Amino acid sequence: MLNTTLKNVRLILASGSPRRQQFFNDLDLTFEVRLKDIDEVYPQHLQGVEITNYLAELKANAFEGELNEDDLLITSDTLVWLNNKALGKPKDYEDAVTILKTLSNTTHEVITSVCFKSFYKTETIYEVTKVTFNELSEDSIRYYLDQYQPFDKAGAYGIQEWIGLIGITKIEGSYTNVVGLPTEKVYQYLSKYQL
DSSP: OHHHHTTTOEEEEOOOOHHHHHHHHHTTOOEEEOOOOOOOOOOTTOOTHHHHHHHHHHHHHTTTTOOOTTEEEEEEEEEEEETTEEEOSOSSHHHHHHHHHHHTTSEEEEEEEEEEEESSOEEEEEEEEEEEEOOOOHHHHHHHHHHHOOTTSGGGOOTTSHHHHHHEEEEESOHHHHHTOOHHHHHHHHHTOOO
């Protein structure tokens, strides 16, 4: 449906995430994937959504000067926010264990920012979802890490995987945001997009 609205726009998704690419396919969008290796470092004073906005825009700005007039580049960044601290992707197996123990029996926020960059302008939107885990045993944490190896995921988990099925008791807000992209907000933005 959006392909009609966007018939004169070339969508570029700058994300290696298979989940984000699948969402774009599921939204019936025609797009190409273009990747750049970005050092995801942000100023330490930034908090919560400021971090994801900064990183999504940092990824988009790497394409400065490369976009044509009909291009629309989309980048995004997701993090898990707990007790005023960002939990990104785990450094290694033991870091993933530590992160999941921290999330056990608490409510955290999953924040995703999506940056839309064209030849003419840059705009960023974001979504915040609250996720509550019940108590996770060390055995269940290690089983999950051994079986699913979620080391490319913020917060060391995928809500759509085993740990989400057995551990999440409550979610407030967008489910797709927790998977990695607030699809309803992206869809709304694209449906109103004009060159």
